[in-house]
Amino acid sequence: MVALPDFSAGAMENWGLITYRENSLLYDERLYGPMNKQRVALVVAHELGHQWFGDLVTMKWWDDLWLNEGFATWVEFFGIDVISDYKWRMPEYIILDALTQGLTRDSVARSHPLSFRIDKATEVFEAFDSISYGKGASILRMLSAIIGAETFHKGIAVSLGNIS
Numbered sequence: 001m002v003a004l005p006d007f008s009a010g011a012m013e014n015w016g017l018i019t020y021r022e023n024s025l026l027y028d029e030r031l032y033g034p035m036n037k038q039r040v041a042l043v044v045a046h047e048l049g050h051q052w053f054g055d056l057v058t059m060k061w062w063d064d065l066w067l068n069e070g071f072a073t074w075v076e077f078f079g080i081d082v083i084s085d086y087k088w089r090m091p092e093y094i095i096l097d098a099l100t101q102g103l104t105r106d107s108v109a110r111s112h113p114l115s116f117r118i119d120k121a122t123e124v125f126e127a128f129d130s131i132s133y134g135k136g137a138s139i140l141r142m143l144s145a146i147i148g149a150e151t152f153h154k155g156i157a158v159s160l161g162n163i164s
Contacts, residue, residue, distance in 0.1 A: 001025060001044070011043050013050035013072075020047070038088060042076045049075030057163050062118040065127045070136020073098055077137065094141060102135030114139065 007021040020043065027040045053071035077098065081090035105111065114135060118124055144152035 001047075011047045013047045013054055015055045018047045018051075020044075038080075041080050041084075045079045046072045046076035049073075049079065052160055057160060062124050062127055063115055065124075066114045066132040066136035069128070069132040070140050073133045073137035074140045091141075094137060098130075098134035099138040099141075100134075101130035102133070102138055105130040106135055 001018045001020065003020050003022045003025040005022055007019060007024075009021070010024045011018060011020040023036075024040060024043045027037050029037070049072035050068065053075070054068040059065065059067055074094075077090040077094040080088060084090070112126070112131065114131060116127070118127060147155075
């Protein structure tokens with residue numbers, strides 16, 4: 001992980017190297033409050049999630065971007081929940097943040113399905129929105145709740161092993 005001054009993106013996952021804008025990786029409690037600490041943790045967890053979903057396993061085409069971003073977003077919330085000893089109440093936060101943003105974006109007239117056909121490079125950027133991130137993570141959260149967290153985690157492990 002490398003912090004770069006004035007990096008245009010908040011962070012970018014690459015195979016074996018994650019680059020971050022300085023304030024998306026470095027946290028100094030003398031300068032920033034606890035909400036910034038949580039934001040940094042979420043960004044780091046999201047990008048680490050991409051080491052599996054997006055780097056190790058990459059979808060065949062942009063149509064399924066929501067799987068990469070949805071899984072990385074799901075990992076950011078539930079990974080942080082575990083390492084914070086459940087003090088940050090991330091299952092509640094995923095509802096307040098990811099689900100709400102995804103449904104809000106999905107409610108407008110110019111919305112799109114979770115998975116949609118992308119034919120041109122100019123259409124790729126349209127897929128990077130709260131539907132792919134928030135709604136995608138919410139669908140995965142819902143699936144985990146329906147089949148049980150243990151079964152869901154085992155399924156992820158088997159899938160990663162089979163397709164990586």
